[in-house]
Amino acid sequence: MERRLSGGRGTMPRMALRPQRADPGGTDLPGVPGVLRMDRRTKQLTKRLRPGEIAVIDHEDIDRVSGEALVQCQPAAVVNAARSITGRYPNQGPEAIVEAGIPLLDAAGPELFERLAEGRPAQLDGARLISGEVVIPGELLTAESVRTAMEEARAGLAVQLESFAENTMRYMIEERALLFDGVGVPDVRTDFEGRHALVVVRGYHYKDDLAALQHYIREYKPVLIGVDGGADALVEAGHRPDLIVGDMDSVSDATLSCGAEVVVHAYRDGRAPGVERVEALGVDHVAFPATGTSEDIAMLLADDRGATLIVAVGTHATLEEFLDKGRAGMSSTFLTRLRVGSKLIDAKGVSRLYRARISVGSILLLALVGVLALLVAMWATPTGQALLQIVGAWWDDLWAATVGALS
Structure with a gap:
């Protein structure tokens, strides 16, 4: 039977938000603006999440693969209805998101899926997500708070x-x-x-x-x-x-x-x-x-x-x-x-x-050996000797012309 540790945790400190950006509708919004893109399953959301949008998920203990998938989509922010780190084990997803500089609003509550609407404009203002008249409070994770939560999770790893x-x-x-x-x-x-x-x-x-x-x-x-x-x-x-x-x-x-x-x-x-x-x-x-x-x-x-x-x-x-x-x-x-x-x-x-480990020197040496072998083979036949004499005469003419042009 699978055992769980309590996921309770106090309010975490806020993190610095990204620079203010213009709202697609033309109005400057405070904090981090973006269009809401929502799905309870992170794997499904990343298929349609676009850069600059706000990802709304319901993912307890975000794993590393899911965190990296969200980062690759380049959202303006990530809002999680559940706790991104419950403390049951040291999951690495929130760390990947925060290290990428993406604001992560945590523990926003399951009701946000009923209160918010897909495709509506919103903005992350501090530890709140605002969309129209709807205000969703949460806990804004920082690198420090994630690191502290991970240390606590490792302490309970035996369970x-x-x-x-x-x-x-x-x-x-x-x-x-x-x-x-x-x-x-x-x-x-x-x-x-x-x-x-x-x-x-x-x-x-x-x-x-x-x-x-x-x-x-x-x-x-x-x-x-x-x-x-x-x-x-x-x-x-x-x-x-x-x-x-x-x-x-x-x-x-x-x-x-x-x-x-x-x-x-x-x-x-x-x-x-x-x-x-x-x-x-x-x-x-x-x-x-x-x-x-x-x-x-x-x-x-x-x-x-x-x-x-x-x-x-x-x-x-x-x-x-x-x-x-x-x-x-x-x-x-x-x-x-x-x-x-x-x-x-x-x-x-x-x-x-x-992985191939052929050095440049080895390649040049191989090419030199090949050229020498070709010259020896040509010198061993009358036709080859005649060809080499023609090449030698051509080279003498080219050298004489080059020296004459420089003098």
């Missing part, structure tokens, strides 16, 4: 680790047939036997990792597996995924229809919310019922079907990253990594090992 261990044991009991015997892994058309598999999750530093793996992908031609939005990441990097795995809530219609094989992550009771969307697009698919996360079943599928190496992009590697995700299901990812074992390697390790 979260206990919960993580309990969830791990429960998952191992529930999914022992899948983990140890591969029971329930669906048949797929994609051939993994004797090949590498590249599993891409739209997570930690996935863009940098994909860019570093370009040469590796061209040479080894691994099976490309996109986990939900990771399939879009592959397409954006210029690749077509071979498989798309997940519950289909964050992958685009265009990518789903690109011709990749689709594996829909289903619950153990047979429910699969993503099936309806896939069928509406007319895309063939198979279901994979499992308790864990979508990245887990992608790795288990690659392992069961004979992949010799599984390279993970954007997945969770450290204990802090496991806890940062903030849900019980991350214990399944921990066990999956143990199950896959030595086959699994993080993308950063591959890019460091695979």
Whole structure:
């Protein structure tokens, strides 16, 4: 059973706001103005959030991936109905937002979604969000207040680790047939036997990792597996995924229809919310019922079907990253990594090992050796000797003309 620490916290100090900017309607507003863009699910909001807008979310314990996704959208401010740091564990999302210089109004209350309207102009004025006659108070987080909250969360990490261990044991009991015997892994058309598999999750530093793996992908031609939005990441990097795995809530219609094989992550009771969307697009698919996360079943599928190496992009590697995700299901990812074992390697390790290390001096030396070998081969034949004599005469004429022009 998952335990939680109290999320109560006193009012946090205010932070300096950005310089005043002009309202799109033509009136200068105090503080930080912008149009409201609202969604309770941060992952959905970032798909349509535009620079300069005010993001309104309801996200308890913002994780690092969500925080970085918001930062990439360049909003004027972020307003969170829930507490961005409850103290259950040291989540890294608020730190990413505040470090980027984006004001974060915290704990504004769930009623703000009923009181505010999508697309309406608003402004962040101190620790208040104002839209027309509606005034929403909150707590404006600063770098100092976030740092203090993170230190308090780390102090209570033992309770979260206990919960993580309990969830791990429960998952191992529930999914022992899948983990140890591969029971329930669906048949797929994609051939993994004797090949590498590249599993891409739209997570930690996935863009940098994909860019570093370009040469590796061209040479080894691994099976490309996109986990939900990771399939879009592959397409954006210029690749077509071979498989798309997940519950289909964050992958685009265009990518789903690109011709990749689709594996829909289903619950153990047979429910699969993503099936309806896939069928509406007319895309063939198979279901994979499992308790864990979508990245887990992608790795288990690659392992069961004979992949010799599984390279993970954007997945969770450290204990802090496991806890940062903030849900019980991350214990399944921990066990999956143990199950896959030595086959699994993080993308950063591959890019460091695979990176070419040919110096400029080595290239010049190789070119010089090639030229010398060509000259020797030409001198060994009458035709080559005649050609070299012509080149020598041409060079003498060019040298004489150059000296004459300079004298």
